[in-house]
Amino acid sequence: MTFTQLEIFVMVAEMRGFTSAALRLGISQSAVSHAIRSLEQELDVQLVERQQAAVDVTELGGRLLLRAREILGLTEAMRQDAAVARGLNQGLIRIGSFGPTSSLKLLPAILKVFRARYPGIEVQIDEGPDAAVIQWVADRRVDVGFAVLPDDRFDTVPLVEDQLVALLQHDHALAAKRSVTLEELATFPFIMPEQGCSALVEPLFAQAGLAPKVRYRMSQMVTVLGLVDSGDGVAVMPELALPYSMGQTHPRIAVRPLRPMAKRRVGLIFRNLAQAAPAVQAFAEIARVAAKGIREPERLSA
Incomplete structure (x- = not known):
């Protein structure tokens, strides 16, 4: 089992297709098929079901998908720790965002500071409804998500009210x-x-x-x-x-x-902020400070 196989498995599950996963990863479709087939043979299980229009993850594949994302997340954290030690800022942070409150008002201000401070960090933003963002964090599809607080299921960082x-x-x-x-x-x-x-x-x-x-x-x-x-x-x-x-x-x-x-109240949610990659922890701290400068709506008096 290799990290590459796990990365391909996660991408196939998220894109629901071999061709789209291959395009996203920049490799051939045959390489994607070979990686999934080899991983299934090594684990002696079926991970995906190949349909005509799309690829669906099996029930067991869904459980193993969570493990794969966890392993890849820890691997990314190790890479970033090593990069920080070398004085470099490299890696990836995946953010889940919902609606205009986060996508149009919070994110631009936060990313302006984050990109200036960590230009080498790649930022991937997925947008969807509130419930989808929460599920993405739970499934480790994203490292951090914007959500309405409180939410006792996650580590949280309040931002605005x-x-x-x-x-x-x-x-x-x-x-x-x-x-x-x-x-x-x-x-x-x-x-x-x-x-x-x-x-x-x-x-x-x-x-x-x-x-x-x-x-x-x-x-x-x-x-x-x-x-x-x-x-x-x-x-x-x-x-x-x-x-x-x-x-x-x-x-x-x-x-x-x-x-x-x-x-x-709107803030950030994390599976485990203490164990998150350095880029994720940096994003949380920058967001906490940047949110204070977000222009509050003109308060309406009752």
Whole structure:
């Protein structure tokens, strides 16, 4: 068994194909097939099932995939430790990011500092819904992920805190109020933002013994804003997920705080920060400092 075989196995599992894995790794498809076949023969198990359209990992292969990622992660940490000792900054850090809060507001500021300090470190960013990022960290597909805190399953580094706000068309009946309650919002057609927002919003209503009148469920924030702008319903979203300068970009949308205020914390999650590679630990420390300089949303008074 070699590290190369494990790397190829992980890539085939993630890309769900021999051809796509070969293209990503820069090797021939026959080399990929040979590596998987040799690994299966050595372990005397079937790791993948070759379908017509894609390659699926077997149940046992899925369990061994976690081991493979763990081994490769430790190997990368050893390489980075050695590089640091030689005065070099080399290696790879894999980051899982979700939505505009992390991808558009936190990551650029953090990466600006990280890239200046560690230009030799390769950065790989995978973007997906909140739940997917959490699963990627659990499966060791990424080294660090952005997530809503708290989460007792992981080591965490808190970064920013914001509040959930109501979005209303500017001439909506509730827009005249300085703040709105969930009871008031529950009486109007509701646009439920998916991609993680619903996991915050739905429990908020449930805890108050309420159920919003969901008219639409939308995965894209731009669509949610468009529907609110046209008066098709009201919505609730985290303030940091909204575009900068909402007053200029969406002048027909009124943003109002909830009463009582509902807060959200966003930070980083790790399987084991103490045992992480030097680049991952450096990213965590840089993120902790850089997040303090992130422009906070203009606080809305209740």
